[in-house]
Amino acid sequence: MTHKFNPISNKLPVLMHGADYNPDQWLHSPEVLKEDIRLMKLAGCNVMAIGIFAWAALEPVEGTFTFEWMDRLLDTFAENGIYAWLATPSGARPAWMSERYPEVRRVGANRVRNLHGLRHNHCYTSPLYREKTAIMNNKLAERYGQHPAVVGWHISNEFGGDCHCDYCQDAFRTWLQKKYGSLDALNAAWWTSFWAHTYTDWNQVESPAPHGETMVHGHNLDWHRFVTDQTIDFCKHEIDAVRGANPNLPVTTNMHLIESLDYRKFADILDVISWDAYPTWHDTKEDSKLGATIAFYHDLFRSLKQKPFLLMECTPSLTNWQPISKLKQPGMHRLSSLQAIAHGSDSVQYFQWRKSRGSSEKFHGAVVDHAGHEHTRVFKDVAELGQTLSTISEVVGTTTPVETAILFDWDNRWAVKDAQGPRNMGIHYEETVLAHHQAFWEQGVAVDVIGSEDDLSAYKLIVAPMLYLCREETGRKLETFVAQGGTLVTTYWSGIVNEHDLCHLGGFPGPLRKTLGIWAEEIEGLYDYDRNGLSMSPDNQLGLTGTFESHEICEMIHTEGAEVLGVYTDSFYAGQPALTANHFGQGKAYHMATRLKADFLQAFYTKIIEQTGVVRAMNTDLPQGVTAQVRTDGSSDYVFIMNFSGQAERVSLDDRSYTHLETNEAVRGEIDLPVNGIALLKRAASHG
Template identity: 55%
Template sequence: MTQHAPIFPNVRGFLHGGDYNPDQWLAYRDVLEQDVKLMREAKWNAVSLGIFSWVSLEPEEGVFTFDWLDETIERLTKAGIHILLATPSGARPAWLSAKYPEVLRVGPDGRRNRHGGRHNHCYTSPVYREKVRIINRKLAERYAHHPGVIGWHVSNEYGGECHCPLCQEAFRAWLKRKYKTLDALNHAWWTPFWSHTYTDWSQIESPMPHGEMSIHGLNLDWKRFVTDQTVDFCRHEIEPLKEVNPSLPVTTNFMGTYPGLNYWRFRGVLDVISWDSYPRWHTHETLVPEAVHTAMVHDLNRSILRKPFLLMESTPSVTNWQAVSKQKRPGVHVLVSLQALAHGADSVQYFQWRKSRGSCEKFHGAVVDHVGHANTRVFRDVQAVGEMLEQLAPLAGAGIDAEAAVVFDWENRWALEDAKGPRNIGMHYEETVTAHYAALWRLGVPMDVIDEEQPLDGYKLVVAPMLYMVRPGVAERMRAFVEQGGTLVLTYWSGIVDENDLVHLGGFPGPLRELAGVWAEEIDALYDGERVPVQTVDGNPLGLAGTYEARELCEVVHLEGAEPLAVYAADYYAGMPAATVHRVGQGRVYYVAARLDEAFLRDFMARVAAEAGVRRALAADLPEDTSAMVRSGDGVEYVFLMNFTPSPKELRLDGASYRHLYGEAPVDGTLVLPAYGVSVLQRPAKGR
């Protein structure tokens, strides 16, 4: 069983808090005096402080004003509220933009931005890097050893790209380090197509709508460069902080599956992974679609360092920037907050403490509304979460022992979405990964969410949908995993290109062809609304029975050692395999050749998971639209049972010895989860 050391050694239990912006209220002394009292009522024990405070800390170049921050930190510390102190690089002051215009970004159209917005700065700019180093060093020297400061919150939601001359030169230098010669670059990018061969490094520019965008290798390497440059900037931010106090943990807040950055590249730079969760709750009759995707992203963030993460931001009520900013229904805030804990979070934190009086987020949800007191439904919801977190404190640091993994890979997505075919109206990579994850989520299977380069040791089942790009070493690791008894699930449109987005020669799925035991001759793209029936094969090894539907993509495959589970029942490929299994060594490889419906994924993944012997959080069938997750500590397992519907659900337990971790009701053979209800049970850990 996995019990991790506390993220913050001097914090008992979970963090409960969020973004606090006292610099917006310096002219309102009565508001600042109320804040700490209300925080204690809300059961807050932590704040993220100073995220957008640069101009309040340095109102003019070289003039620093820390008095307000000194006072705030002392007030919070005296009240027992811990501080994640932010560096303010997420939004630069106007004087910096005016005096040093090079710090402002240049867009892909070649125009330099004006001052404004957030992250409107060049990560390459030596001036910007130096100004950030100075303010970060000042903060570290003043506060890095303060007893109230438990860690650093570096910047805020890194994102975006710059196309300025400095970034163009940095990109060329990055390419020279990678390829060494122009001949190697031209081959990797296949530049003879359309006579786009480069004959001098100076000819290379970033992808631009009025320039070069047809070279897929260029597009892919630019995205890699943007990630690497952002990671390097993050590392640059952290250096002065660690020089002053190397023991203080550092994090920054990610944005789910934000397509602009490959978050796996931040490993080795950050001590803690954090992310900001803003699902669109109540877009369906149940919360399940949002709950599934949110659970997957929780698992992804936990998997990056394979230890508990921080839910850095969520809203206690609404956002103000979604197409429809809908209020959470009663009970939902507690449910989705504990869902984060179930999947490995050691915090529940919010944007924001108090609603802003003006500007673009004045109507974004907050714990304290414009009315300014605690007598609101939202405040009571937050208070209820705080009370539960206090009762759940014993499970902080508990790990998740996943025997299954789902592959979600940023570089694979970049290449796949730039492929120009077979469906330019949508290949739906993220949706496809989520659909496979959902089938296991409904079974209560704990999962890691990994990229394709991670080791597979310790898993019994690995699911890798649409692995379009297969980078060096991946096929070899997958073969070793299967030969040693693992179960691998692959799908259509896999093994198509290499790490340079060059097509694998010799037939698809490229380096996975022998492992899958099939040859994919071609792929048929369907129009929206088109369906192709798929019929199971009598006596197939999984015992699947019935007819399913394929949509969007149907691959025409030939058996090369695999045996069929199901075949197409229409079109010119009628009778050809739509799903197969191939026995390799002690394990099995399943290949799903079409985008099949939810009914197939449910039936298929249930049988595959059972055959692989993957352990479930609860060894019993779960009611529809409920979920189970388990965290493991020292000799104890904590089982979260969650109902994502507006109706009560009754579930039967599996015979283990359970007791409630909080509350007074005894646990017998059945448990009723109220509408949007959640229960946390404790049981003795099983040996593994």
């Protein structure tokens, strides 16, 4: 196992700390730049993301480029030891382009072309838009690719959305022809004989539309895949335009949980993964559930390339676009920022550095408020964090020791939501995945979030909640994983369809049936007020006792070699299997036939963790709402103990020798964590 990667940039071999910076909004006030430099240094900020929406400031008239302000900015950065992620400005284009070249404006699913405005309101397929972005990106690369202040390329901003123009329709048909080869193959894969929707000419195939076709699930699934591939192709087009001037500069693009794109596929064209996190902290009395949720997404983005990532955006205080804009309570900025570091980020960066004076994000949080000085609570929080980050840069490039993984595929996510299955009012796929992840988070067990195409051999334990779309190949991989000694956990609504969203014939869970040793005959959706229960069988192999409440989904299964660990308590299927375990080869596969709540998941995974021996951050019982995460360089472990419980907590350390990471003072026995507290500890590596 690789224990330490090189820094993302050798120019800045420390934890990155900075923000999105938009000096193009302040070109009329040159004194602002001078003051910003002073404040950046005061806040311990060493890197800024610049030029993200600066196209109009860089090319105010077609063919007229005004780079002088960017020259001054980057030169000033270099003089002051500040660095830049230099963005390509394609996320929002200037009005002159929309007016002169209507084809660059997106066409909605309703087939109406958009007006100018918003962000990413452009067609990724448009030859004209690709030509214009290439010109701009080439000029940026030629001018700044070797600039000492530039540490990397920030490609566009938060890619997302789709276009349904004629260019995109033609590209979709070409994509389908390449994939299927013939209309007969497409018709078979999409099951178009349903409702007499069979295609007899490629020109009849169009993208899904609210006033047209939306009910062919294979069609919907392929459209999602096409949009991902087309967006990646455009992103690669941008990368190719900047690469030549300095191939050593890393490239990234900031991601933001946009459901329309399979981010896992971006990993092949990016040097580093970055994402934007905006939790709604303090929406309940304690933040443990939300803390676990954000941990899941940190784990997901770390897992895309199995190496450190960047937290490219978060807010130092509040947002202005969430339903309720809460301030971060004392300690939460430090806790939430260092949570990202704990899960593998090598940066903490914000949107935004200085608040805009007008338009839609003028009240969005920033390091520098409208008051324009450092004498604010938020600025002090940022500066204190900057000091901490400067003292712990030895964690840069370190890895996360992981033996547990959760299977989370984007096309499965799309298919589950489109299934028109047992609970159209909400089958809660993401919520289910997050609930399983939280059970590990609460016990300080690190988790990778992987796709079905990833290598499974590094793990002892794999959890695959609601693996509705399960390819035959995925079934074989999981079968091999278990046969060779791995432990697999699955749930209801698994092994239902193949990659075309066609149901597996011969009995569910399709390719998983042999591994799980069960046959799923029926599945029932429950109303929100309905409840069932799981009664543990006497002397079951897990040693669990009692009854646990279940809700939303109940699957009726028959065992085919699996052992019954628990049965349903209610309805006409009371007494039938609800929880099973199947010994298969050298491993074991568990199946939960019903949706179970946090009390069961915590008890169940406690036993599974004991059985499998998967690595935990510390060999100790953590208080409710407290978690721990480890990064390692192979010689030293860096242990982050985080308190999201909403109250002060005391944590007992295990018997290893610890020191405080920031002070190098020895610590043993117990540590006290205040509300929103975090302890940064160091110990000799336990997994070399």
